[in-house]
Amino acid sequence: MKRRVLVADDDRLSRQLLCAIVASQGHEVLEARDGHEAAAALERTELDLVLSDVNMPGPDGIQLVRRARAAGGPQVVLVTGRAEVDVAVAALRAGAADYLLKPVDPADVEALLSRLLVPPSPAETPGIVGRSPALRRVIDRVRRAASSTATVLLQGESGTGKEGLAALVHEASPRRDAPYVRVNCAALAEGVLESELFGHERGAFTGAHERRRGRFELANGGTILLDEVSEVSTGIQAKLLRVLEEQELERVGGNETIKLDVRVVATTNRDLKEEVCKGNFRGDLYYRLAVMPVRVPPLRERSDDIPLLVEHFLRLYRREATSRVERFSPAALRKLERHSWPGNVRELENTIRRVVLLDPAPVVLPEHIELEAALPTSGASPSRTGSQRSRRIKDMEREAIVAALEETGGNRVRAAGILGISVRTLYNRLKKYEREGRPCLPLRSTAA
Numbered sequence: 329m330k331r332r333v334l335v336a337d338d339d340r341l342s343r344q345l346l347c348a349i350v351a352s353q354g355h356e357v358l359e360a361r362d363g364h365e366a367a368a369a370l371e372r373t374e375l376d377l378v379l380s381d382v383n384m385p386g387p388d389g390i391q392l393v394r395r396a397r398a399a400g401g402p403q404v405v406l407v408t409g410r411a412e413v414d415v416a417v418a419a420l421r422a423g424a425a426d427y428l429l430k431p432v433d434p435a436d437v438e439a440l441l442s443r444l445l446v447p448p449s450p451a452e453t454p455g456i457v458g459r460s461p462a463l464r465r466v467i468d469r470v471r472r473a474a475s476s477t478a479t480v481l482l483q484g485e486s487g488t489g490k491e492g493l494a495a496l497v498h499e500a501s502p503r504r505d506a507p508y509v510r511v512n513c514a515a516l517a518e519g520v521l522e523s524e525l526f527g528h529e530r531g532a533f534t535g536a537h538e539r540r541r542g543r544f545e546l547a548n549g550g551t552i553l554l555d556e557v558s559e560v561s562t563g564i565q566a567k568l569l570r571v572l573e574e575q576e577l578e579r580v581g582g583n584e585t586i587k588l589d590v591r592v593v594a595t596t597n598r599d600l601k602e603e604v605c606k607g608n609f610r611g612d613l614y615y616r617l618a619v620m621p622v623r624v625p626p627l628r629e630r631s632d633d634i635p636l637l638v639e640h641f642l643r644l645y646r647r648e649a650t651s652r653v654e655r656f657s658p659a660a661l662r663k664l665e666r667h668s669w670p671g672n673v674r675e676l677e678n679t680i681r682r683v684v685l686l687d688p689a690p691v692v693l694p695e696h697i698e699l700e701a702a703l704p705t706s707g708a709s710p711s712r713t714g715s716q717r718s719r720r721i722k723d724m725e726r727e728a729i730v731a732a733l734e735e736t737g738g739n740r741v742r743a744a745g746i747l748g749i750s751v752r753t754l755y756n757r758l759k760k761y762e763r764e765g766r767p768c769l770p771l772r773s774t775a776a
């Protein structure tokens with residue numbers, strides 16, 4: 329990987345020699361003709377390494393080492409004459425990474441560069457495969473947010489890997505040893521979700537035989553993931569807002585106030601701001617959730633991650649089935665790189681899994697790969713377990729609404745009563761299904 333190296337030396341010949349060696353290794357080189365220029369570059373430029381002469385006009389090499397250390401900046405290697413070895417030792421004490429003796433031997437410089445400029449290890453983020461600049465930027469942003477308690481909102485299409493990134497917020501945070509609790513907001517009906525999140529007291533509703541602590545309480549001291557947060561009802565949105573603002577809650581049917589210290593991470597595959605504009609999601613809650621918004625790019629915007637992901641899934645699924653498949657031919661990889669992946673990494677994962685199971689040959693060719701045609705949906709997720717399940721639940725919900733409207737002759741107030749939801753929620757749902765092109769039309773509608 330290309331890195332940026334500053335070469336500082338007031339002697340033109342030795343500077344040019346160093347620059348030529350560094351450039352020959354494929355790195356970007358910046359030159360400084362004295363200590364002043366070097367200090368300025370240190371301050372203003374993102375550098376990966378500095379190679380510096382010891383004696384120069386302006387700040388000398390040792391001062392540069394100190395400045396770089398103090399600023400948490402790049403490593404500095406000093407280039408010294410043979411007579412100055414004691415200086416080099418002093419430089420090492422001041423925090424220099426190493427020293428080179430003049431006249432420099434290109435082989436020494438090359439060895440030093442490959443030792444000090446190791447690319448950041450790909451294993452640094454376990455479970456998240458990929459090295460594309462787009463993914464790195466996201467991981468970087470997540471890691472940076474992790475150290476604080478700021479809420480993180482991960483937005484991206486279905487299957488882009490939001491769950492792994494949500495877990496990273498927790499893993500990379502000082503709370504990593506405290507609980508990490510996940511709630512899928514789309515999979516639970518409103519009443520169930522409410523008591524899942526906030527808990528309930530004994531007798532709070534029929535069937536509440538025991539007091540139950542909610543997920544927020546279980547996550548106390550740690551992190552809670554509100555997965556698919558766009559799907560929560562208006563009533564729960566109001567409660568969530570309160571928990572986020574006050575860091576306290578009351579269990580359903582209780583009046584004891586419970587103090588919390590919970591870090592919130594949320595995901596959504598909708599554009600939540602757009603949902604705010606449409607009136608489906610509270611703006612104040614949106615801003616509470618999105619202190620650190622993170623856009624997770626679709627796979628088609630980082631197709632350079634595909635070969636690594638293929639290798640990863642191949643290794644993963646070969647454990648599950650005996651398969652001759654060893655690798656994908658270059659043409660097969662190109663086919664994968666050209667596909668648009670509407671289902672993102674999840675779709676790629678399933679494609680590789682299918683190839684392993686079908687076991688066509690040791691080297692997979694393009695014709696061995698079955699790609700799905702894009703689904704004619706509007707931003708909704710393609711097939712697969714999690715989303716399939718939540719889709720089924722939504723279908724059940726829609727059917728229940730249709731039935732209630734039928735039963736009440738289209739009276740929305742009474743229908744809401746039958747469904748046990750607020751009229752407002754019912755209106756929101758009706759609007760939502762209408763937008764999705766599946767309006768809830770009762771057979772005998774007299775519309776309220």
Ligand SMILES: Nc1ncnc2c1ncn2[C@@H]1O[C@H](COP(=O)(O)OP(=O)(O)OP(=O)(O)O)[C@@H](O)[C@H]1O
Nearest residue numbers: 455456457485486487488489490491492597673674
């Ligand atoms: N960078 C990655 N490296 C390895 N596996 C990944 C990566 N991104 C996604 N996956 C895998 O792809 C699948 C889908 O990812 P995930 O469940 O995180 O998607 P999502 O963004 O939460 O989608 P949805 O909105 O549908 O819930 C998972 O099996 C996950 O392990």
Ligand SMILES: [Mg+2]
Nearest residue numbers: 490491555595
């Ligand atoms: Mg998810």
